Amino acid sequence: MKRSLLLSCLILNFVCVNAQKENNNWAFGINQGLSFNTVPPSIVSTSTNTHMPSPCAVSDSMGNLLFYTDGERIWNRNHSIMPNGNDIIKGRTDAMCMQDSTDAMDVNIIPDPGNKQRYYVVGSVGNWVYDGVSQCEQFTDVRYSIVDMSLNSGLGDVLPGNKNTVLYSHVYGNIATGEGMCNKWVLLTNAASDILAFEITPAGISMPRISSLSLPAFCINELKTSNDNSKLAVGTNWLTGQKSYLHLYDFNALTGAVTNKRPIDTAGINSKGTSDELFGFAFSNDNSKFYYRAEFGEAQAIWQVDLSQKSHSAVLASKTKVCNITKWMHSWDMMLGPDGKIYSAFRDGGDWLVISRPNRPGTACDARIQKLNIPLTIATYSLIGFQNWIPTSKAHYKYDDFAACSAPLPLSSKQPFADSYVWSTGATTRDITITEAGTYWVRAMQSCGAYRVDTFNIAFKPVQPPVDTFSCNGEPINIPMQPGAIYTWGSNGGSVITQTGTYTVAITVPGCGTINSSFRAIVYPPAGTQLLPDDTIICNAQLKADISSRYEMGDYLWSNGKTTRSITVASPGKYWVKSNTPCGLFTDTVDASYCKPIVKNIDMPTTICQGSCVDIHAEVENFPKAFNWSFPNGATVGNVWDENKSVRVCFDSLGNSQISLIVGNFGTYSDVFAKKFSVRPKPVVQYEELTIKAAYKKMVLLPACGDADTISWYRDKELICANCKELEIEAKLWHTNYRCVIQNGECKDTCDYTIEVVDIPTDIWMPTAFTPNGDGKNDLFRPMHDNPNIQVLSLSVYNRQGVRLYHSPNDGNLGWNGRYGNNEQGLATYFWLLRYKVLGRPDILTMKGDVILLR
Incomplete structure (x- = not known):
């Protein structure tokens, strides 16, 4: 078989306490069962010998086994088949099926609301088809029989007139059951994906209430109702080329209506062309959490969604993987046990999936694979379609004890459709608000006489944040x-x-x-730990330092009276700290001192002119704060004070001397530096400017303009003679400036001479022939002269026809090469015209003549 056959009987339930233990015995496949009368639950033997996926058992209120069934037979508490206990649900076969399909697929035991000795045994006939790739239950009959426990000396028997009765035909074989307080429900699905809700009352089974699931005509894979009768989970089967879906609906246990479709998850198409699986559901016992198994490809996992969220989008956002499944689950289904835990089993014996705290969110639910010492050795599909829950009436119920965060706290009866309510406080509404811890109960009653009691053990335990x-x-x-x-x-x-x-x-x-x-x-550190840093040298511009305890001690007392972890020191000395802690008294001492200031240089000239004022700057290191300057030889000093690295000093007395500087940091360390210098008289010039006229190429002797140690001469800012008492020059350039610098050390003065040349000649010599043959001699025809005052303006050359063969402005490349364009000119006489001027004269001069070109 495929997994679609492994369907569990689904009953709305609470965690049963006190004496209500109708679900304490579970029946499985071949010769095995599980008893919750022990902690932890223990394995028991049964007489089942079947491959049916959903055996079912019922016990009395004390947990004593009454009977169990695999859908075809019913065994009493002595593990014997009841007199009419064979073929209790037997039906047709289907020509489409590939094997015998007369097995019961799903079986449920439902107490008769009108007779506490009678039970409905409702089951489907297993008609299914398998095409080699996918499978789905085909349309089948759902039938029921009635067991009366007052028969056969209290061992029970099947009523002959109420055996194998058809409840409905042409429906899928999976069944869910629900309960109100005075009624029970059997839920089936048909080909149109409708829910058929059959109500069981003391009068019997009514015609179905039909609700549309608003789904395509899928093969419905699993149905399961929540424990408080308010929700229905619906899963679709895996079919070739179709996805699997998981939806949640609202279920009204009073009317049987199924409404408000909400998607939970979708499984896509895998590499085999079939859908991945969403199979195996369970609600937590407080109905706030929903668990399901999802198989995507080869990966299996258990997922949780939080149904207590205020919106469905928040419900979907709460989806959390709570357990990875690394081995093959045999039953695929999950079931809430009487102990409030959720169980599922694996193919090989001993390993179970157990969700120990299903009411808690996320991984706090403690879902894990455990060894329960309950070996299930059946290697066939008969292993577990889990035990179906037996709904009971007039039972006391409770939720897990829980600690509330703070008062006030709202409490609500978990029975939304009761006719009346009575609380232990005397309140008669469904909801109350409490302000004190304690045990509270509410009795929800129906007119038929059925009632439920929810018990709440409340302890206010607010969140306790860590303290200091x-x-x-x-x-x-x-x-x-x-x-x-x-x-x-x-x-x-x-x-x-x-x-x-x-x-x-x-x-x-x-x-x-x-x-x-x-x-x-x-x-706190160990006793004797060094709290303060090593002895400190203070070396910064502020001459301050922060001293801090290496450890956070909480309590401090420093030698300067401070009580903070760090102090700032501005003077040298010893500093101690004491810390009185819960771990004892800690003390430590540190010595603080200044670094030694250093004078690297005194920046000033070594020769100073008498009467001059000079800016003197000290180059220092290590931030000295005190400066003591000494200026001899009658120097006058203004604005000199401590922390002044620069001073301006005026010198009046001639001679050699020195300046000294002492620096310090408030007397702790000092350094001395001296700089020698000489004060010299400033030379005096006899005149500042002098203009001399001289004939062209006449030698002129220029005298120094004053007496000094050093006399230097410059022409147009270019030094032309150093340490020269006088300067002899040739008067050649029309106009030239000379400067004489007289100097005593750094003391100096200047005078300027301007030489103007007169009687400058105007003659230029022009060649009468030239040979432009490329031998480097006489290759160009151009003017010849050595007069720097002549400036050629242009030279033009013409042939006998008057064609100008060459014209050159004064561009520095003066001279004709005997060509006209790219053509060489032949042997001939050519005529030329020269225009030029002479510096110092305003007019433009011209010359003309002829020249012979030879080759």
């Missing part, structure tokens, strides 16, 4: 963790703290919300 704490001797601090709470630490924190600091944590308690908290943790 400490440890001694450098020991790590273990932060107490509140059971069931989720701690999200800041970037520097965790449950084990090794360093002093302020730590932040967000603490989430399921159902209570999240608080953000911060606390201080101090890890």
